[in-house]
Amino acid sequence: MTNVTQVPGSTPEPSTDQLRHSPLHERHVALGAKFAAFGGWSMPLEYAGGGVLAEHTAVRTGVGVFDVSHLGKARITGPGAADFVNTCLSNDLGRIGPGRAQYTLCCDEGTGGVVDDIVAYLYGPDQVFLVPNAANTAEVVRRLRAAAPDGITVTDEHEAYAVLAVQGPRSAETLDALGLPTGHDYMSFVTADLTDIPLVVCRTGYTGEHGYELVVPAETAARVWDALLAAGEPYGIRACGLGARDTLRTEMGYPLHGQDLSPEITPVQARLGWAVGWQKPAFWGRAALVAEREAGPRRTLWGLEAAGRGIPRPGMTVLLGDRTVGTITSGTFSPTRKLGIALALLDTAARLGQGDEVEVDIRGRRSPMRVVRPPFVQPSVR
Structure with a gap:
């Protein structure tokens, strides 16, 4: 029986027998993966022989490969x-x-x-x-x-394709070893072939490191996975799960839908105005977003970093003196910085900014935090 657990901060999932499986599921089982229910899929949370910390470190210092086939297409x-x-x-x-x-x-x-x-x-x-x-x-x-x-x-085309994310400073060398293209710009993509497998090589990722995402036909995913692990072996490649994906993206301040973004959280509140074409005459939600931007949002997404040993988690309350001034949307321990970090929606009326001190209620104890602008770690993505 595979081990399926709940991803911290995620919403309740269907029972194990209702979850979709990646086309690489058996590969993950063979690697001793601990599985998590996420977005209706059973996906690897971490692997035996290292866990989240080792997988996170591999991506920051070498190369890691993620199965993110649960992403839609x-x-x-x-x-x-x-x-x-x-x-x-x-x-x-x-x-x-x-x-x-x-x-x-x-x-x-x-x-x-x-x-x-x-x-x-x-x-x-x-x-x-x-x-x-x-x-x-x-x-x-x-x-x-x-x-x-x-x-x-x-x-x-959700289940027609698998997506493999090859991320880290040695990611280009790993793809080079397979004869795959690596010279294209960030946020661009090219079509290619791996032996007889047609695929798309995208210069994208969710870790802040130089990396690529390969979109491959689902029936070929196992062959591509095996080839990547073999090609990356000289560079210390590791299979990485959703646990490391979460710590890596949080260090970069990248939002996770369902926590930092939702139908109740707008792009204006989440500091994603740069992803809005304000000059376009039409897009869904335009009138509401223009009005909110002009009036100013009632809350804004900020970063928090621990001044002590506390580890913030989603849903925890942010306090300024005796006042509640916000809520943690994402929180974790940063393996790179060795301290607790978080994203939090803070009330605009509290007038908090860079360097201000707040506290977070961590299981009944107040833990001091500093307000900061993410990222918590400098990216090397470009």
Whole structure:
């Protein structure tokens, strides 16, 4: 029996027998993975022989490979597909050209809250490939299909492809050893072949390190996984799970949907205004977001770092004297910094800023924290 546990801070998941499995599930079992229910999928949390700390360190200093096949995949095709997507999602696809990727948001039309955050891959004016989050793929597809005009097709390809993230300072060398392209710019992608396997090599990732994400047909995922582990062996490659993915992204201040972003948390509150095409005449949630930006948000996402030994966790209360001034949305121990770090929504009325001191209620004890602007660790992603 595989070991399935709950990811800290995540919402309740279906029972084990209802969870989807990655096409690499048996590879993870063979590596002694501890599994977590996440977004309706059973995915590796960490592996035997090292755990989260060793996996985190491998990505910061060498190379790690993640199975992130639970991420959604959707393709929008037809005459003017890119223009259609641009009237729906927040960022401006007109800022990029074919072969480029863009971080964007699917916002609620009425409230401006974030239904999902997405990476969009622009193939050309008639084709866009989207990578939403696992639990939100069906809803993103539903909304796009409901809005699509005649001639535009929205296809859910969630289980047709696997996604492998190769991340870390030695990631390029690992792909070079397989003859895969590595010279393209950050937030761009190219098509390639690994022997007879067609794949897409994306210069994207969720760790803050130089890295790549490979989109491969699901039926070939095991062959690509095995090839990556063999090619990366001289560089100390490690298979990495969701535990390390979470500590790495938190050190960078990257938001996680369902915690730092949600239908109740807008891009203005989450400091994601840079992912909004404010000059576009139309996108979902535009009126609500413009009004909020002009009025100023009632709360704003900040970083917190521990001044003591406390480890903040999602849902904990942030205090200023006797006042509650915010809530932790993501919190963990930073393996790189060796201290507790967090993202927190803080009340704008409290007028908190860089270097201000607050406290976090950690199981009934007040732990001192400093307000900071993420990232907590300097990125090497570019």
